[in-house]
Amino acid sequence: MQLAKVVGSVVSTQKSASLTGKKLMVVTLVNLDGSTPHFQENTQEVAVDSMGAGEGELVLVSRGSSARKIFPEPNQAIDLAIVGIVDTIDRF
Amino acid sequence: MQLAKVVGSVVSTQKSASLTGKKLMVVTLVNLDGSTPHFQENTQEVAVDSMGAGEGELVLVSRGSSARKIFPEPNQAIDLAIVGIVDTIDRF
């Protein structure tokens, strides 16, 4: 999984039936210190929320078939999902 | 999913049977502000359109097995699909 911050949400009327009724959140990957990973600088993606995550929250996201399988069918179009809300991070 | 803009289309006569009769759109990833993600600068990809997306529209794309499963078989060659048309984005 990756650490991400919720920075927005998307409204889409015309979409795959597998996305109907689901919350589409805009997320950006972050590091332990809140910075953006070098190679992801300036990148946002759209994750389906399974956790009720809100504005600015630090979350865990999963990709690909793992993201899809979080949701019951129809779930076909899902390739990124919020799968946890981060309470704390211990940095060794 | 990722945010992308439709910037072109591809004509291919000789192609996998799983692509026959499908619209092949050229897309480029974009951010909330319409800019191109840093690491994707100057990159275009080809997505199968399931939504009737047109020139310049802002869309959601899915990758990999999730993109493929949007379409009934034969769908084998599909690894990128347009799965939604974006109405509005709320930036927190």
Add this chain to the structure above:
Amino acid sequence: MQLAKVVGSVVSTQKSASLTGKKLMVVTLVNLDGSTPHFQENTQEVAVDSMGAGEGELVLVSRGSSARKIFPEPNQAIDLAIVGIVDTIDRF
């Protein structure tokens, strides 16, 4: 899918049985204008050809399980395949 140009071919005697008798083409990703995507600069990959693509041709490639499923079994080792030959591209 991604746009790619065929730039070479690979001879391999000792290989997975799932690659026996298949054409292994070296491809490099390209953009609409023929340039190389920024983050892929100087990168070549090896795709199994399902289309009879030749030297210098502009093709569509698929990745991962989508690439594999283009071919009947045994197909295990395949994670990149040429799935179409591009006739023309319309840039909006």
Add this chain to the structure above:
Amino acid sequence: MQLAKVVGSVVSTQKSASLTGKKLMVVTLVNLDGSTPHFQENTQEVAVDSMGAGEGELVLVSRGSSARKIFPEPNQAIDLAIVGIVDTIDRF
């Protein structure tokens, strides 16, 4: 698989049922010489630990469906897993 170093851990109360009772470790990819790969500079990810890895240990991580299949169901959200602890590396 990729070489990674364990640099932290995550506490998450509200998470996918498939992550319940599992150790979530923060890892960063490393090279043979301990340096960070160029394109991954400044990037951390979260892996589910199947090996009892501790602070600072050099580990092997697997991604995607391979990471998920390491664990019995429910395992849906898992897309990165620690699958080995490295004893030594021989550099040719």
Add this chain to the structure above:
Amino acid sequence: MQLAKVVGSVVSTQKSASLTGKKLMVVTLVNLDGSTPHFQENTQEVAVDSMGAGEGELVLVSRGSSARKIFPEPNQAIDLAIVGIVDTIDRF
């Protein structure tokens, strides 16, 4: 698949049962001319060898579920495999 060079090997006693008895080789991606791809500069990964590849050999590697399916079960942790040894490359 991608072109890679075998640059080392890993010893791991504590690892997923699916890796027991398998050779873990350190590989680095290369281009036709032997150079390292721009975006992969300074990156090594660990592939399970199915071909008896040796020090410094040029090989083909496959990723993800394709890499896993090369091996009989238990094979869960495998997401990168050496699937061919390159004899020659023709550059057009």
